[in-house]
Amino acid sequence: MAEQDSRTPTGPGGHSRRKFLRGSGLAAASAVLTSQAAVAIEEAQAEAAAAEPKLLSGEAPLTLKVNGEEKSCTVEPRSTLLDTLRDRLDVTGPKRVCDRASCGACTVILDGDPVYSCTTLAVSCKGKTIETVEGFDIGEGGVPHAFHQHDGLMCGYCTPGFVTACKAYLDKNPGKTPTLEDVKRGLDGNICRCGTYMGVFEAALAAAKTMKGA
Amino acid sequence: MKAFEYSSPTTPEDALKDLAGPGTVEALSGGTDLIGRMKDYVASPDRVVYLKDVKALAGIAEKSGGLEIGAGTRLVDLSADPIVRKRLPALHQATVEVGTPQIRNMATVGGNLLQRPRCWYFRNGHGLLGTKDGKSLVREGDNRYHAIFLTEGDALFINPSSLAVPLIALNAQATVVGPGGERTIPVEKLYQVPKSSDDRELTLAPGELLTKVTIPAGEVKNGFFEARQKQSHDWPLVAAAVGLKMNGDTVGDGRVVLYGVAPIPWRSEAAEKAIRGKALTRETAEAAAAAAVEGAKPLSMNGYKVALVKTTVKRALLDAAGDRYWEEA
Numbered sequence: 001m002a003e004q005d006s007r008t009p010t011g012p013g014g015h016s017r018r019k020f021l022r023g024s025g026l027a028a029a030s031a032v033l034t035s036q037a038a039v040a041i042e043e044a045q046a047e048a049a050a051a052e053p054k055l056l057s058g059e060a061p062l063t064l065k066v067n068g069e070e071k072s073c074t075v076e077p078r079s080t081l082l083d084t085l086r087d088r089l090d091v092t093g094p095k096r097v098c099d100r101a102s103c104g105a106c107t108v109i110l111d112g113d114p115v116y117s118c119t120t121l122a123v124s125c126k127g128k129t130i131e132t133v134e135g136f137d138i139g140e141g142g143v144p145h146a147f148h149q150h151d152g153l154m155c156g157y158c159t160p161g162f163v164t165a166c167k168a169y170l171d172k173n174p175g176k177t178p179t180l181e182d183v184k185r186g187l188d189g190n191i192c193r194c195g196t197y198m199g200v201f202e203a204a205l206a207a208a209k210t211m212k213g214a
Numbered sequence: 215m216k217a218f219e220y221s222s223p224t225t226p227e228d229a230l231k232d233l234a235g236p237g238t239v240e241a242l243s244g245g246t247d248l249i250g251r252m253k254d255y256v257a258s259p260d261r262v263v264y265l266k267d268v269k270a271l272a273g274i275a276e277k278s279g280g281l282e283i284g285a286g287t288r289l290v291d292l293s294a295d296p297i298v299r300k301r302l303p304a305l306h307q308a309t310v311e312v313g314t315p316q317i318r319n320m321a322t323v324g325g326n327l328l329q330r331p332r333c334w335y336f337r338n339g340h341g342l343l344g345t346k347d348g349k350s351l352v353r354e355g356d357n358r359y360h361a362i363f364l365t366e367g368d369a370l371f372i373n374p375s376s377l378a379v380p381l382i383a384l385n386a387q388a389t390v391v392g393p394g395g396e397r398t399i400p401v402e403k404l405y406q407v408p409k410s411s412d413d414r415e416l417t418l419a420p421g422e423l424l425t426k427v428t429i430p431a432g433e434v435k436n437g438f439f440e441a442r443q444k445q446s447h448d449w450p451l452v453a454a455a456v457g458l459k460m461n462g463d464t465v466g467d468g469r470v471v472l473y474g475v476a477p478i479p480w481r482s483e484a485a486e487k488a489i490r491g492k493a494l495t496r497e498t499a500e501a502a503a504a505a506a507v508e509g510a511k512p513l514s515m516n517g518y519k520v521a522l523v524k525t526t527v528k529r530a531l532l533d534a535a536g537d538r539y540w541e542e543a
Contacts, residue, residue, distance in 0.1 A: 055232075055261075057219040077220035077262065080249070100250050102447065104316065113290070113319040119249045120320065121242070123220055124264050165315070188446035189314025 056123060064125055066091055067135030077123050082106045084122035085132065093133035093160045104190030105161040107168075108132050114168035114189070133160040136167060143167045146207035147200070154194035162190045166204045170211055178208050215252040222264040226271065226425060230391060232263045234421045241265055241423065243286060244321035246313070247329040256330075256337055271324070271425060274298070279431025285324025285424045290315075292323060302429065304380040304438035304455045304534075312376060314446055324424045326377045327388075327404060328416060331477075332449065333360065333371035341411045343368045357513040359451070362520060363476040365511045369408050372474050373415070376453055378405070379473040380438055382481065383457035386429045392422035401427060405478040415477060435460055435494075437534030440473070441522045450474055452519050454506075454526035456534050458489070465489045465498075470506065470527060475519060482506040485527055494535035496528075503528040 056077045063072045066089060073088035082099075085091040085108070094117050097105035101119035108117045109131035138144045143166050146152070153159040169178075169186035178186065183204045192200065223229040233239050237260030242248050244266075251257040265271060271286030274295050281297060292298060293309040312318055312326065330336070335344030335351045344352040345368075352360055352370040360370045378401060386401045399417075404424070406417050418424065440453030453473035459466045470485040484505035492498040503524040510520050529540060 055219045055221050058217070076217060078215050078217055078252070099253065101246050101317065101320075104314070107316060110319075114316050115320050116246075116316045119245050121220070121245065121249070121262075121264070124222065124242075124245075124266065169315070185446075186315060189316040191447075 060123075062122060062126060064089065064122065064130055065128070066130045067132060075122050077121060079122045080118050081108065081110075081120040081122045081125055081130070082117035085117060085130075091132055091134060094164075095157055095160055097157065102191070103158070103161070104165060105158050107161040107164045107190065109164060109168045109171075112168070112171070114165050116189075131164075131167075133163050136163065141207075141210045143170065143203070143207045146203040146210070150199050150203035150206055152196060152199040152203035154192075154196045158190060158192045158194075162187065162192065162200055165190050166200075166207065169204070170208055173208075175212055176208070177212060178205065180205065183208075215249075216255065216258040218252075218259050218262045220262050220264065222267045224267050224269070226268055226391065226423065229263060229265060229268050229423060230393070230421070232261070233423060234393065235261065237261055239263060239420065243325040244288070244317075245325075246317050246321045247325060251330060251337070254337060254339075256339060265324075265423075266322075272322075277428070281429045282426050283323055283429070284426050285322060285327075287323045289313075289318040289321045289323070289326065293318065302380070302384060302436060304383060304436035304457070304530075305377070305429075307438040308376050308380045308440070308453070308455065311440060311442075311450070323377060323427065327375050327381075327401070327427070328418065328424060329374050331371040331415065332374045336371060342371065342408050342413070342415060343411050344370065345411065353513060356515060358515040359474075360513055360516055361476050362510045362512040362516055362523075363480055364407060364478075365513060367407060367477075368410075369415070369477040370513065371415075371477055373405060373477060373479050374449060375479070376440070376450055376473050378402075378479040379453055379471045380436065380455040380457075381427055381429070382479050383455040383469045383471045384429045384434055384436060385457065385469070386427045388424055389426045389428065390418060390422050390424055392419060396425075398428075402479060402481065407477050432459070434458060435534045437530045437532070439526045439529035439533055441526055452522035452526050454523070454530035456527075456530045458494070458534055461491075463493050464491055465494065466491075470502065470530070472506070472523060472526070475510070475523060482527070484508045489531065494531060494537075496532065496537065496539070499528040499531040499535075502531055 059074045062075050063070050071089045075084050094108050095105040097103045099118045101116040106118040107114050111128045143163050165187050183201050221232040223232050239261045240259040242262045242264045272284045275282045289309050299306045361372050381401045387398050388401050389398050408415050435458040438455045440450035442450045455471050458468040468489045470482045472480040485502040488502040488505040506527040507520050507523050
């Protein structure tokens with residue numbers, strides 16, 4: 001692994017978003033001297049407080065919203081979302097397999113869209129909603145249950161990614177009855193080296209049916 | 215990957231300031247190219263500027279009959295756009311074929327256009343020309359996915375952007391901003407053939423930012439066809455896009471652009487000449503296909519691409535004509 005980075009953050013031109021927001025807060029206060037002014041100042045101050053330093057460098061605190069829960073850790077900017085989830089936040093559903101945006105085992109749902117967490121920087125996910133397989137309903141009618149019922153796995157390593165991609169696909173196409181072709185297209189960002197694709201597709205079709213009926 | 219400092223500007227102005235350095239700087243958008251290159255130490259920037267928080271860079275808008283596509287527009291949003299689907303089927307088709315659902319959710323138009331070559335010698339640290347001890351690893355090694363045009367030169371990789379091909383066929387213009395202001399260039403001028411290992415294949419200067427591509431107004435019949443080894447995940451082996459300004463029933467001015475055959479998106483002048491003034495028939499398409507392979511000089515393992523050029527050019531032209539004969543029966 002590469003060495004730790006010890007550079008101190010420096011912003012070009014001496015600008016900072018925090019200073020700018022503080023300035024705009026003052027401008028707002030002098031322009032609107034009503035009860036709304038207090039709200040404006042409060043908002044500007046809250047934004048300024050939330051604003052990050054302009055440049056991140058080295059380890060820095062980060063809070064991510066994972067499965068509805070705020071989780072905090074410290075990471076470097078170079079940490080991927082996958083490594084941060086697994087190694088810092090103990091969310092180990094997403095798997096590290098190819099680590100090159102090719103296999104889909106690391107799939108998470110970011111603001112509603114399935115993405116490869118191995119190829120997403122954790123720092124870029126601040127404020128976004130992250131869903132992993134840990135958060136899914138495992139009862140009857142859910143996607144994990146359908147995988148179980150239709151034998152959608154063999155060694156199981158690709159399964160969390162497939163379940164996540166499947167959940168995202170069905171959530172994005174509510175009330176539809178997908179064909180086998182649709183499901184193949186919807187899940188073609190994931191690979192199963194054991195080759196249990198037929199079970200996976202059957203599980204996806206069954207889950208779609210149950211969700212439509214629900 | 216090497217540690218870097220990270221900025222996430224929210225305006226194009228701040229992005230330009232951050233892109234100015236100091237040190238080596240890479241712009242990050244979807245990350246589907248850059249993060250892999252950083253993991254493999256092919257790129258080790260001092261600073262990474264994350265552009266997806268610059269909301270002004272994303273979005274598709276109709277302007278005086280033309281279509282402006284922000285460089286930060288995600289491929290999933292481009293593929294869902296009703297105007298693109300209806301009027302620019304070549305661009306729509308190329309977009310829905312890119313990568314996987316996850317990739318299209320992450321990747322952006324700008325990132326697709328400016329991704330670095332996928333040549334495995336480049337990705338393994340042997341530079342754009344893929345040389346070792348003065349010898350071309352490409353020429354002597356496995357070159358099955360490399361170029362078949364311009365192969366008398368040293369740059370044997372292929373341009374990796376499958377969106378550049380329909381965009382050039384549609385005469386799209388790229389808007390680039392930099393420290394010196396704004397400039398607009400044809401999308402094909404984003405690329406160049408590197409002469410030495412110090413050259414880049416992209417013409418963007420350090421600190422410059424691609425902000426949008428604009429497809430000009432005017433009716434252009436367009437079509438696209440790609441040949442691929444795998445149905446998903448992979449890049450096409452060869453693809454062709456055509457953009458045709460019609461004079462009644464005959465082609466007035468037509469563009470034929472190929473993916474997968476040269477270090478730049480390859481405009482086939484011979485094929486363009488072969489269709490000028492002709493009706494869009496199967497005979498015209500076959501003549502253009504034959505013309506498109508003139509001058510091809512495959513390497514030791516990629517002669518198959520010559521046949522694929524013929525097929526993709528013919529089918530892209532007939533796709534534009536609405537004659538998708540290969541889907542019959």
